[in-house]
Amino acid sequence: MAIDDGYILRARVSAFGYGKAIYLKLKDGNTVVYAHLSKFWPELENYLDQQRSKNKEYRIDQQFTSQQFPVERGQIIGYSGKTGIGYPHLHFEIRDPQNQPVNPLQYYQAIFKDQTAPRLFQLAFFPMDYRSLINKHSDTVFFEMGGGNQFRLADTLFFTGKIGLALKSYDQAGGVSNEFSFYRAEMRIDDSLVYSVRYDRFSYEQSEKVELDKNFALWRQGRGIFHNFFIHPENNLPHYDNGLPESGIINHRELTEGIHHLSVKIFDYSNNSASFETYFRSGSLPGLNYDLFRWIEDELFIRLFTGEKLDRITVQQRNQTGSWTDVPFRQDLVELEHDNIFYYTFALAPAHSSEVNMLKIEGMKGSEIPSFPLFLNSAEKRTVSDSLPVFETTGYTIMNNWLELAFRLHHPRPITLLSELNKQVPEIFWFPVDEEIFQINIPIRTYLNHREVLERVFNLQLENLYYVDRDHQGKIVSSDQLFSAVFPPMALYEDAGILINSIDSFEKHPLPKKSKAAAKIYDLQPFTQAVDGGVWISLTLPSENSLSRGIGLYYWDPKKGWQFIPAKFDSAARSFKTRVTSLEKFTLIQDTIPPTILPAQSLNLASVQGQNSLVKFFIKDELSGIQTESLIQIYLDSQWQLFEYDPEEDFITLEIPSGITQPATLQISAEDNVGNRTMKVFRIN
Secondary structure, three states, rough: OOOOOEEEEEEEEEEOOOOOEEEEEEOOEEEEEEEEEEEHHHHHHHHHHHHHHOOOOOOEEEEEOOOOOOEEEOOOOEEEEOOOOOOOOOOOEEEEEOOOOOOHHOOOOOOOOOOOOOOEEEEEEOOOOOOOOEEEOOHHHHHHHOOOEEOOOOOOEEEEEEEEEEEEEEEEEOOOOOOOOOOOEEEEOOOOEEEEEEEEEEEEHHHHHHHHHEEHHHHHHOOOOOEEEOOOOOOOOOOOOOOOOOOOOHHHHOOOOEEEEEEEEEEOOOOOEEEEEEEEEEEOOOOOOEEEEEEEEEEEEEEEEOOOOOOOEEEEEOOOOOOEEOOOEEEOOEEEEEEEEEEEEEEOOOOOOOOOOOEEEEEEEOOOEEEOOEEEEEEEEOOOOOEEEEEEEEEEEEEEEEEEEEEEOOOOOHHHHHHHHHHOOOOOOOEEEEEEEEEEEEHHHHHHOOOHHHHHHHHHOOOOEEOOOOOEEEEEEEEOOOOOEEOOHOOOOEOOEEEEEEOOOOOOOOOOOOEOOOOOOOOEOOOOOOEOEEEEEEEEEOOOOOOOEEEEEEEEEEEOOOEOOOEEEEOOOOOEEEOOOOOOEEEEEOOOOOEEEEEEEOOOOOOOOOOEEEEEEEOOOOOOOOOOOOHHHEEOOOOOOOEEEOOOOEEEEEEEEOOOOOOEEEOOOOOOOOOOOOEEEEEOO
């Protein structure tokens, strides 16, 4: 029903998107949108059907004057349904005179009663640049919150660098099971408000920026919807009270070193709230090195040095079960300082073992900030196998604009070796993870500038790794020159490392039955990289491929398999080109199977019978799909017919007009996205 007096400004019909939708202009200047309707009120329905039949087109988008379809408050204007995309529901919007959607609950405060608080499900902390760590690691850290509305994290976290926080939470209203976002939220560090958001207004021109408000990377990893509690520099959405870039990022360089209190509170529109709190320590983590390691009789003398003053040092030894036990000092710790370098000398008497001789040494600053661990083998002489490489790379990960390398270091003085590498490549950030296990984080641009040295040291070949500068156009090309991706200026939200690999086998990405591969798979990574303005990709048919009919461009969906992408084919270059808004696996597939057309009412495939004037047909294409309604055409005794199409359930519904001569001839044709066509003729009784 119309929520106030006004007139129908616009009505549109499509099998996709909003389906059947009404745009009602109210007397106060606002516009109300009702979408996914099953039908309009008779006068409007008949008018639109006449126009659709006249134009012989399923889809229509019609504008009206204030005199054509005026309505009064309470008047029935349509019926809810499930046209377009989604389950049966009413999509209801209120838009301001500038056509921006506003929070509709502001108009229903008197009748909307909700006493159900939002719920907290999962918390994530993650590094924002290559020098940032959480608890001495660069991995994202998750905490389960249980689904309640109060949560306190007992563990005290250690943050260094820039750390982001994201929260998975849902709001609910009393009496319904729907899950939706909170209305407003705030985050405080100690007593300072560092982030505040409130959802009152939105603009469809900024739709893509939702990938910055919510956490795109976690969503792409299949972890659900997390809300970012910081403002990305390219996020210009109107929701934030303090819109300064990087507001909300936990940056240890902007905090006093030591312990801090972190709290987050979220609210629904009725002011029900949920909250959590925790403490974290913030500061730089000292690295330890040594220049003395000597046995004198049964005592081991060690001298450490570091760039920061330590409050205490602990030493542990790994026993045969793998656990660590404390090793006491045999003499008092001696501290010396020279040129801002602090030296610490001490003696130990670790237990000798034929199997285990590993020591772990850690320091602690006065602000309770721990150092990185130093692992030393207490054997008097340590041998290293000549068959092992000095740097044994075990894996790598591309993170936005930096590269993370994990490796084992087979060398008696690993810290000294890494320090020497640091002199050649100053921008790298390395740290120990465990015995002989290290990680180096390198900005992608630095890696490419020192590619020859780093690839030789780490025995790593990343020839297809590129650096894309957000402010300039970038182009990457596969090693066989058949795939390319062009990144226009502002295509990404930030500078990024992009990797392109080709995959010969379809074993892990199986083709649909009765289809053929027309190219390799080209994997554009990282798939967690959000895209702003879009990327132009081009994929060329290999010269040895003589396939032509039915070939299309596809991307891999882990849940649905290969999905068709509309693309323009250049016959001279034998290439497919299109714009994409995410980094995926792409390939070319030949589809020669036309759509299936079957009557839903009868097992007799030649005739259709029904008890009323409605007949229903099953229309489905297994691979390339039916992209638009215009690819389906229906004629009854040579007259074009209007029909309803449900692309999600693969049905069309047709109302047979009264007074036709029986038996009538019904002709249905359907064409898929690569030109395969089916035409069926039925007899209507």
